[in-house]
Amino acid sequence: MPGVPSGRGCDQCRQQKKKCDISAHPCARCKRLKLPCINLGQKRFKFVSSTSNEDKSPPWLLGSPAEGTSRSGSTASSSRSTSAGIQSGKSQGQATLSISPVPTNAYMRLVNVFTDKIKPAAGIRYNISWTFGSYLDQVPAHLGVNEALDAAADAFMVGMRRFPNPDSAVDLAPVMLEKYTFALASLRRCLDDPAIARAPETLCAVLFLLNCQQFMWHPTGTTTSHGEGAAQIIKLRGHPEQYGPFEGQMLLALRGVVLLESLFNDRIYFTDQEWVDMFASKTAVLAPEGLALQSFTRLANIMRRARIALQDVVHHATELDYLRTEAARLRADLEPFIVEARQRLGAIEETADAHNSARNIHLNLVHCHYLRTYAFGLALVLVVNEVRIAMSPDPANVMAESQSCAVEILRLAQLANQYRPLGACVLKVCLIAAEIAASDLATQLAAKQMRLEYHTDFRSLQQCDFEEPKLICGRAMSPWLASTTHHINLKLGSQECINYHA
Numbered sequence: 001m002p003g004v005p006s007g008r009g010c011d012q013c014r015q016q017k018k019k020c021d022i023s024a025h026p027c028a029r030c031k032r033l034k035l036p037c038i039n040l041g042q043k044r045f046k047f048v049s050s051t052s053n054e055d056k057s058p059p060w061l062l063g064s065p066a067e068g069t070s071r072s073g074s075t076a077s078s079s080r081s082t083s084a085g086i087q088s089g090k091s092q093g094q095a096t097l098s099i100s101p102v103p104t105n106a107y108m109r110l111v112n113v114f115t116d117k118i119k120p121a122a123g124i125r126y127n128i129s130w131t132f133g134s135y136l137d138q139v140p141a142h143l144g145v146n147e148a149l150d151a152a153a154d155a156f157m158v159g160m161r162r163f164p165n166p167d168s169a170v171d172l173a174p175v176m177l178e179k180y181t182f183a184l185a186s187l188r189r190c191l192d193d194p195a196i197a198r199a200p201e202t203l204c205a206v207l208f209l210l211n212c213q214q215f216m217w218h219p220t221g222t223t224t225s226h227g228e229g230a231a232q233i234i235k236l237r238g239h240p241e242q243y244g245p246f247e248g249q250m251l252l253a254l255r256g257v258v259l260l261e262s263l264f265n266d267r268i269y270f271t272d273q274e275w276v277d278m279f280a281s282k283t284a285v286l287a288p289e290g291l292a293l294q295s296f297t298r299l300a301n302i303m304r305r306a307r308i309a310l311q312d313v314v315h316h317a318t319e320l321d322y323l324r325t326e327a328a329r330l331r332a333d334l335e336p337f338i339v340e341a342r343q344r345l346g347a348i349e350e351t352a353d354a355h356n357s358a359r360n361i362h363l364n365l366v367h368c369h370y371l372r373t374y375a376f377g378l379a380l381v382l383v384v385n386e387v388r389i390a391m392s393p394d395p396a397n398v399m400a401e402s403q404s405c406a407v408e409i410l411r412l413a414q415l416a417n418q419y420r421p422l423g424a425c426v427l428k429v430c431l432i433a434a435e436i437a438a439s440d441l442a443t444q445l446a447a448k449q450m451r452l453e454y455h456t457d458f459r460s461l462q463q464c465d466f467e468e469p470k471l472i473c474g475r476a477m478s479p480w481l482a483s484t485t486h487h488i489n490l491k492l493g494s495q496e497c498i499n500y501h502a
Contacts, residue, residue, distance in 0.1 A: 010040040110150065111140050113157050123361065124368050124423040126163055131422040132211060135249035139204065142246070146201035151186040152208035155179035159215035159458075163421055180212055200247040203237075206230060207250055210257060214425075214458040227261035230254050231268045234278065255279065259293065260429065262300040263383060264469045272301055289373060292337040295330060296380050299387065302326055303473040306391055310477050320391055327388045334381055341374040368419045372426050375412040378405045379433035386437055386474040393480050399439045406434035406443050413450050421457035428454045432469060 009020030010027055012035045021028045026037030116122065118129040118136050129136040143150055158179050161172055187205055190196045206229060234255060237243070243251065255278050262268040270278070275297035279290070306323050309316035348367050385402045389395040409430050416424035428451060435447035475481055 007044065008041045011038045012036070107144050107150075110154055110157065111143055114143070114153060115140055117157070117160060120361075124365055124419055126422055128160065128422065130365070131425060133207075133249060133253035135204070135207075135246060135253060138246045138249075142201050142204065146190065146196065146199060146205070148183070148187040148190040148196075148205035149201040149208070151179070151183035152205040152212070155183045155212050156208045159212055162215070162458075176212075176215055180209070180216060183209060183212070200243070200250065203233060203247065203250055203254075206233065207254060216459070227258060227265060228267055231258045231262070231270070234258060235270075235274070256293070259297060259300070263303065263471055266304070266472055268300075269304075270300070272298065275300070288337045288340050289377075292334055292377060292380060295333040296384075298326065298330055299384060300472070302330070303387055303471065306387055307473040307477060310390060310473070310479060313479055324388070324391050327384060327391065331381065331384050331388065334377065334384065338374075338377045338381065341370065341377050345370040345374045364419075368416070368423050371412055371416055371419075372424070375409055375416070375427055375430040378409050378412075379430040381405055382409075382433040382437040383471065386471055389475040389481070390473055390478040392478075395475075395478070395481070402437040403439040403443065406438040406447060409434040410443070410446055410450060413454070420454070425454070425457065436471065436474065 007014065007020075008022050009018075010030060012030055012033075013020035013027060018029055020040070022041050025040050026035075027040055029035075030037035118127065118139075120127070122128075124130060139149075139153065143153060155176065158172060158176050183205070187202070187209065190199075190202050190205070196202060210227070210230065234251065237247075237251060258268060259275075262270070276294070279294040279297055302323055305319065306327075309319045309323065313320065345367075348363070348370050352363060352367065382402055382405050385398050385405075388398045389402070392398060409427075413424075413427045413431055416427050431447050431451040431454060435444055435451060438444040438447055470476075
């Protein structure tokens with residue numbers, strides 16, 4: 001019988017198969033023979049197999065087709081398997097196993113939930129790897145070794161629970177806040193240890209907290225964010241190609257976030273050479289998207305210099321002439337990327353129309369990627385044009401181009417509704433650019449309405465930011481537009497915007 005007691009004698013007596021007196025230590029035999037009395041009174045069990053000696057099968061195989069119905073020990077084996085959580089069944093004389101996939105602890109549950117979100121089966125609408133970066137495919141292998149990463153991943157997954165049921169977001173808000181606060185505390189503890197602070201898992205925790213901010217409410221006008229900390233991390237770590245695949249991919253994802261936030265946050269500053277080094281690649285040829293971003297890195301410092309020069313146009317005329325030339329050159333550098341992105345999107349749409357049927361998952365993925373790329377390129381053009389408008393005495397042509405790009409972004413945002421929430425979330429940034437750069441009230445209202453609709457994918461309407469972010473330098477700083485009707489100061493109440501339908 002399995003698990004029967006086999007005695008509590010010491011090792012010396014058991015080895016010689018002698019009776020052992022466990023009433024005193026050492027036992028009488030060891031004391032008489034002056035032997036070391038070891039493990040006296042220790043409880044032991046003798047496990048005996050319930051099957052015959054002829055059974056040479058591995059312990060996880062319950063039986064063979066010939067033996068499955070003839071063994072006398074099959075009942076005991078089935079009982080033992082059931083008590084261990086393994087269910088057995090027989091079909092046509094063949095014994096089979098069905099192991100329960102239910103995770104047994106918090107770590108396994110987190111890995112299980114995270115893995116479900118990066119599977120291709122999740123689709124373009126809910127796959128976090130296709131949206132936030134391919135580094136997420138490697139995160140499950142790094143869970144369980146860093147408390148900051150575990151806590152941040154847990155908070156991020158709580159936020160993801162609102163998909164595909166946004167109505168549950170109200171119930172998740174307190175849980176999300178609690179998890180986010182706990183993740184911040186865990187990150188602080190990890191940052192206090194220099195060795196853990198430099199670990200790639202800690203960097204991944206910072207990225208998750210950045211993503212968690214999409215689900216969190218914050219007071220209007222708050223300018224601090226994790227982006228400033230992310231900028232410091234990039235400065236300390238250097239070029240992404242110096243690290244392994246996991247950390248390198250995270251730094252590549254982080255640099256885009258820092259670049260965009262530097263256009264709105266004056267506390268994020270890099271020199272021109274630091275920007276170039278950040279986006280340069282020594283081992284690969286950059287794609288058109290990479291070349292466009294590499295050119296776009298010059299804009300943040302152009303904005304800062306233009307803002308200073310516009311405060312005294314008379315004494316900075318030479319500086320303004322130089323900056324106008326640089327901004328125009330930057331816009332020209334973006335044009336090949338815009339043309340190629342437009343052509344790629346048109347080609348994939350023609351392919352879909354030619355099939356005259358529902359697109360498969362691969363075609364949807366390509367179409368979504370090209371749509372997002374084209375919309376993001378238009379957003380870059382709009383931001384560059386804002387600086388050009390601020391520095392130009394006669395910006396009519398630039399404003400007309402911006403208006404056209406803003407209308408095109410609105411069209412793309414409507415088209416991208418099929419990929420919401422995650423597949424089209426980058427359109428939120430594009431709609432901010434369209435709202436800032438639109439030259440007429442109707443387009444601004446339409447962009448704002450669409451932006452709020454996209455924001456409701458991640459938070460309730462009451463938690464959305466009704467005021468768009470302010471660029472470091474835009475048309476609002478133009479001394480030539482300050483007294484004209486071209487400059488529209490849009491200050492609308494939330495209810496007015498909600499009731500508007502483009």
